[in-house]
Amino acid sequence: MIIVLHEEQATEMIKQLQERFSDHHQVFVHGNRVAVQGIAPADLTMEQREAATELITNVPKAVQASRLFHPEDTVIKTAHSIIGGGHFALMAGPCSVESADHVMKMAAVVKESGATVLRGGAFKPRTSPYSFQGLGKEGLVALRKAADHFGLDVITEVMDDEHVPLVEEFTDIFQIGARNMQNFSLLKAVGKTNKPVMLKRGMSATVDDILNASEYIAAGGNHQIMIAERGIRTFDNKYTRNTFDVGVVPVLQKLTHYPVIVDPSHAAGHTEFVTPLALAGVAAGADGLIVEIHDDPAHALSDGPQALKPDQFQEMVKKVNVVRTALTAAE
Numbered sequence: 114m115i116i117v118l119h120e121e122q123a124t125e126m127i128k129q130l131q132e133r134f135s136d137h138h139q140v141f142v143h144g145n146r147v148a149v150q151g152i153a154p155a156d157l158t159m160e161q162r163e164a165a166t167e168l169i170t171n172v173p174k175a176v177q178a179s180r181l182f183h184p185e186d187t188v189i190k191t192a193h194s195i196i197g198g199g200h201f202a203l204m205a206g207p208c209s210v211e212s213a214d215h216v217m218k219m220a221a222v223v224k225e226s227g228a229t230v231l232r233g234g235a236f237k238p239r240t241s242p243y244s245f246q247g248l249g250k251e252g253l254v255a256l257r258k259a260a261d262h263f264g265l266d267v268i269t270e271v272m273d274d275e276h277v278p279l280v281e282e283f284t285d286i287f288q289i290g291a292r293n294m295q296n297f298s299l300l301k302a303v304g305k306t307n308k309p310v311m312l313k314r315g316m317s318a319t320v321d322d323i324l325n326a327s328e329y330i331a332a333g334g335n336h337q338i339m340i341a342e343r344g345i346r347t348f349d350n351k352y353t354r355n356t357f358d359v360g361v362v363p364v365l366q367k368l369t370h371y372p373v374i375v376d377p378s379h380a381a382g383h384t385e386f387v388t389p390l391a392l393a394g395v396a397a398g399a400d401g402l403i404v405e406i407h408d409d410p411a412h413a414l415s416d417g418p419q420a421l422k423p424d425q426f427q428e429m430v431k432k433v434n435v436v437r438t439a440l441t442a443a444e
Contacts, residue, residue: 114148114152114170114172115147115148115172115182116147116169118166119166120145127147131147138152143183146183148176150176177328178324178369178371179324180368180369183370186199187370189309193229193230194230196309197339197400200400203402205223205404206219208407208417209247210234210252211248211414216231216255216259217255217258219233220263222423223263223265224263229266232268232403234252235249235256235269236249268284268288270290271299277302286309287303287309290313291314294322294323300330301333303330304329304334305335306335310330311340311374312327314342314343314361316344316355320365324340327369340369340371341403342365342375344357344376353383357377357380359397360397362398374401375390375391375397378421383418384410384419384425387404387425388429406420406423406426407422408422408423
């Protein structure tokens with residue numbers, strides 16, 4: 114249940130509710146709202162009920178992710194980016210960090226485009242165990258150096274809880290990949306850090322699945338969470354790598370206060386479809402994009418077929434800005 118308190122009584126009543134229920138129930142506080150797991154209105158005293166402007170009993174399991182508990186947008190601030198709350202974030206880079214020289218070259222493209230976050234994988238979960246698995250720490254060092262050179266933030270994937278301390282040294286934003294969305298040990302580990310986390314929706318995950326996964330991070334005390342839509346597995350993925358669920362963007366924005374990011378690269382799987390899907394996500398109201406780029410996709414060590422060349426990426430950014438300008442003008 115969520116108890117919405119009168120502002121003037123909130124401080125004292127929050128203390129009272131915590132003292133009464135915290136020994137046997139989970140109690141969460143946000144502003145003048147108190148969420149207490151597993152109680153009903155009858156469990157409150159008359160004084161506590163009278164101090165409330167509203168008692169919300171139909172509460173989702175992912176209570177900390179819910180707008181019922183946290184009505185305003187979460188805004189994530191890093192050294193070079195503001196994500197959420199009406200601020201649009203553009204993230205781009207190669208799928209994998211292939212070498213220090215290459216990621217430096219791609220970082221220059223990212224900076225020139227106006228993006229503020231450099232992406233790149235140092236540890237790569239691949240479908241085949243014989244595919245390129247990433248450069249590990251060497252890749253993290255190169256990624257950090259390139260980002261710092263151009264004044265960019267870093268987002269990179271962390272694959273397991275044992276890697277969290279290492280990746281935390283080099284990244285500004287943790288990325289939890291689709292395959293790890295329900296790796297609960299990993300979610301708990303990043304939940305204990307103070308670094309923002311991009312949680313990607315699993316290819317077969319429902320909306321409730323992704324929100325409940327985010328709750329594992331929030332339960333650890335880390336509320337700097339963003340959710341990424343990167344396509345889901347449906348009955349027809351013959352022509353695209355996944356099916357881009359554009360409808361989930363406004364749905365998530367209704368249900369949760371976390372920023373919603375769109376990954377058109379993994380949804381499309383083919384370069385020619387990346388820009389149209391990116392534009393669809395922006396038009397649907399996404400808080401940002403994360404896009405894969407490469408200057409020589411045919412020889413990329415991973416996901417070359419879905420990477421935009423630098424000139425294609427620049428053209429995409431121009432179109433994205435046109436859509437965003439049109440949406441702003443229509444407001």
